[in-house]
Amino acid sequence: MSSNFTISLFLLVAIACLSEGCCPERFMQVGNRCYYYNSGKVDWHDARAACLRLGAHLVSIHNLEDSREVYALWKSLVDESLRDNSDAAYWIGLNDERIEGSFKWSDGTHTDYTLWQAGEPNDSNGGEDCVAPRNQGRNDFDRQKWNDNQCGNRKSYFCRRSLYRS
């Protein structure tokens, strides 16, 4: 590639980012937000730290549309065999590590919506403080419903950040 072409391409991208905003490398744009999915399984704290290193946070969910957006993206990225499979669930940012029963989002946004499975959160197994959709149930809606898990469990995860303007 000629250097002139490379420079032109760079300028085009920069102009697009200036006018509309864009997502960093490895992030996918959905509406005006940027998502990063990592299928590698890590514990909740490692997932949180990985998102922070990318200038993002574990996803927070504030209405059913948010939940559908994340779940639809996940479905588009993974093999069909992983659907309805609790081992394939992904971490979200909700946790109650500081005060048992008081669930907070790791991005600092308000806990204004919940989508618990029946019987959850149950803080079972000697304590469960970190949340993931269980990815198990009769339909997509049921599979999005949340379960509190042990934070040391290893799961894939979703980070999210806003668009940036160059």
Ligand SMILES: [Ca+2]
């Ligand atoms: Ca708990």
Ligand SMILES: [Ca+2]
């Ligand atoms: Ca639970």
